[in-house]
Amino acid sequence: MVMAKNYFENGEIHRETYEAYGRNLLILNKAIENYQRAIKLDPNNFLYHYQLGYSYHLMRRLMEASSEYEVVLKLDLPLMPSEADVKLVHKFAPRLFANIKEYFKLKDLVAVIHPKRSIIAYNLFWEDDIDYPGDNDPSDHEVVWIEFDKKKEKVTGVYTYFHKAILSTEEAVKDANLHNQRARINVEWGEHGSLPLSWEKLHPEAIFEKIGKRIRIKDMTERYRELNKSIKNPHHPLAQDWPKRFTGSYKDFTNFSKYIELRRLL
Template sequence: MRRLMEASSEYEIVLRLDPPQTPSAEFFELSLKYAPRIFVNPKEYFKLKDLVAVIHPIKPIIAYNLFWEDDIDYPGDNDPSDHEVVWIEFNKSKDKVTGVYTYFHKAILSTEEAIKDANLRNQRARINVEWGGHGSLPLRWEKLHPEVIFEKISKRIKIKNMAQRYQELSKSIKNPNHP
């Protein structure tokens, strides 16, 4: 169950206790250094509107929050935009990426290939984005074993066949009367 209104009031409290700040030069450089490379289908209808990097105050991890114009479910899901997250974990002293995690429809995905690729490409992980739904996928996600992948609230999920998902979504589940 989604509880966006309750979450909004909790965010207001957090922002009062710890207001947003202009990042230091070091934090800004760090967020640029480890920023993922985002790959989107050329036929993607919805644009990436914003990206917000949040650096963990203690752990060496950066959350990159991607805000899309919307997704294929609009207006049915009643969300004003689509929000996805990618996390990059790093070892600052070794100048290496140590973890690449993506949010994909209530599951957290990670692959060793994504980490290796990031370190071969100046610490910038490749993130593939699902057409229409914007689920984020690490490099070589398709090789993940469905039974051992990730738990979604105590229930196993399977990664859908992307070609099939594209075909389903390209027919559109959008409201036909919505612009």
């Protein structure tokens, strides 16, 4: 199994290099080759299958990705939630606020409770991403994580996914504690990056631990400037009826007043 682990680690390094330094398919193919070799030596390791599936997903080879995800679910069967689990998921469901001009609908929500730690991942599935009409993805997948004290049933951490960066603030935790343990999450127009309370003070970075690299991520001001000019693929056939740019000021861009009740989707 040592050799399998070595192949897997090599795959991780190649995948992170691909994500950190640009979309070089030769590098991602190297990751896939290493994951496949690891699986050949340790076929029942669900993590190896998951990362192979994720790499296929990055290449938009969705059929192959789905096959690997199915293997993962067979090797690591999801547990049916207990009544207590359902109550926890409802209790800590965030308060979601989209931009008042948001074009896409939130299609679905999937909550996943960590098997060992007191963390719930709320997986948000939007209809699409304004910049990627032709990426062959069936939805735009975003994530919010809520960490909590199980005994006190209080939120202790709020984490959001924002364009490869993980954002977190103390203010978001305090706000959740003041609102029945439901954190406020703001959602960027069109691209759906998730923002915790007091996001304005943050400097988003993507962290790639395997290769020891930090990448600066465009902040909301920069994203506004780009989207105010034009979306990336305004003439794509699938974007025919989409807004071609964000019309309005930066104040309008950060107007998160469209409330979406997540509990109705649970």
